Amino acid sequence: METPNTTKRRNFLLKVIHGVGYYAFGTVAWGVYLKQSQANSDVLRPPGALSEADFVKTCIRCGICVEVCPYDALKLSKITDHVSLGTPFYEPRKDPCQMCIDIPCASSCPTRALELKNLIRDDVLSINNAKMGLALINTQTCLAYLGLQCTLCFQACPLTGDAISLFKERNTRTDMHAFLKPVVHPDVCTGCGMREHACPTTYPSIFVKPLSSISGDIGSHYIVGWEKQDESRARESAGDSNMKKTPRNEKSALDNVNDVDGILEGLYD
């Protein structure tokens, strides 16, 4: 027979079991969340976005940029997107950024994770200054490079002629025809993805990648003397009297070649 005490004890045990279950579920969910929250260098962010690591820290996942985007280009990441959870991104093959001239997404971001300052060049704020990514061409699958007629990416580009040009080349395969070769200009390309969207090949032959995942870095040990900002570095380096010089060998090359004793010494060291 069940007494009030046994009922109480059973309820208590059930609560404990539920508590442990919720704790275990919470731990697993938190682990998944943390994994998803790690910076993914292969994701395309809206115009003006901070560097990926700073963006992930600054964005509060409010979704305002997604709401105000008139072309539904942006979406907030879900757990299956493998992008830091709840952050905005776009997929050019499906919905490219249409480069609105009033940049509603960046203008309405409350935390400046989308920073308008990043879209200013020569004191002019413009969506054309965006650096969301860079379009790359796979010349093995691009129809134009294969000698077929295709200029769709050229036509779709909002900065056509500046961000992408067509060059006439001889078709070495047929040796009879010319073809129009599309070439992307990295200094102008914004990475909006309109060309990726327009490309007719099964997998796009022109596709956008975030700059962080493809850019090289010249490094500080190279000085580009003809660039203004590097001029002073070049001067400093030329006049650096503290630079340690490697001691030079005083023997001539011929002496070294004929130094039989030295060579034999080296062999038995």
Ligand code: SF4
């Ligand atoms: S510029 Fe326009 S289309 Fe592009 S993400 Fe912002 S609101 Fe959307």
Ligand code: SF4
């Ligand atoms: S508006 Fe700014 S803070 Fe809000 S989701 Fe978009 S990028 Fe993040």
Ligand code: SF4
């Ligand atoms: S649209 Fe695609 S296939 Fe056509 S020229 Fe451009 S990259 Fe090549």
